Amino acid sequence: xxxxxxxxxxxxxxxxxxxxxxxxxxxxxxxxxxxxxxxxxxxxxxxxxxxxxxxxxxxxxxxxxxxxxxxxxxxxxxxxxxxxxxxxxxxxxxxxxxxxxxxxxxxxxxxxxxxxxxxxxxxxxxxxxxx
Amino acid sequence: xxxxxxxxxxxxxxxxxxxxxxxxxxxxxxxxxxxxxxxxxxxxxxxxxxxxxxxxxxxxxxxxxxxxxxxxxxxxxxx
Numbered sequence: 001x002x003x004x005x006x007x008x009x010x011x012x013x014x015x016x017x018x019x020x021x022x023x024x025x026x027x028x029x030x031x032x033x034x035x036x037x038x039x040x041x042x043x044x045x046x047x048x049x050x051x052x053x054x055x056x057x058x059x060x061x062x063x064x065x066x067x068x069x070x071x072x073x074x075x076x077x078x079x080x081x082x083x084x085x086x087x088x089x090x091x092x093x094x095x096x097x098x099x100x101x102x103x104x105x106x107x108x109x110x111x112x113x114x115x116x117x118x119x120x121x122x123x124x125x126x127x128x129x130x131x
Numbered sequence: 132x133x134x135x136x137x138x139x140x141x142x143x144x145x146x147x148x149x150x151x152x153x154x155x156x157x158x159x160x161x162x163x164x165x166x167x168x169x170x171x172x173x174x175x176x177x178x179x180x181x182x183x184x185x186x187x188x189x190x191x192x193x194x195x196x197x198x199x200x201x202x203x204x205x206x207x208x209x210x
Contacts, residue, residue: 033196061193065193070182071190071193072199082178083183084177084178085181087181088178091202131206
């Protein structure tokens with residue numbers, strides 16, 4: 001696969017999926033705490049989202065960052081627009097802006113970002129929704 | 132290996148008048164957390180604010196700086 005093909009593939013994923021998360025690992029097996037917290041926030045929202053693991057080929061990350069102008073992983077796109085990485089997604093989760101951006105109701109439990117170390121109050125639906 | 136002090140100095144000189152506090156999250160010199168207060172953020176979206184800070188370090192983020200967690204605010208309040 002050429003770099004251009006990778007970039008086209010990434011652009012296509014962004015264009016075709018209402019909610020697209022690029023992460024290290026997968027939602028059910030995240031390989032980085034930042035990716036884990038970001039996908040956990042989406043899981044808490046109960047929305048369908050596509051997730052792509054950027055780790056299999058280092059060029060995926062290079063091309064993605066060139067495309068988005070954002071240097072780090074994870075990266076969340078909603079409606080083809082870069083929303084941000086872990087910090088922004090969690091801030092938006094806590095403020096209710098994430099629910100707004102996703103067009104869903106804020107979950108009823110205390111709107112606090114899921115922490116890696118904090119015990120989960122219930123099972124988090126970690127399902128790889130990449131078809 | 133970058134130090135928190137070095138990152139702080141670079142942020143504050145790139146954004147005159149800003150205040151930055153930087154901590155090394157792991158002690159390993161590659162995962163950092165920066166809280167930056169600057170009036171340059173006024174009127175920018177959160178993503179633009181973060182990009183402004185990332186822009187100071189260019190390719191170093193993702194390179195020697197594996198992770199840079201950012202929190203931005205303006206002197207007037209958080210946004």
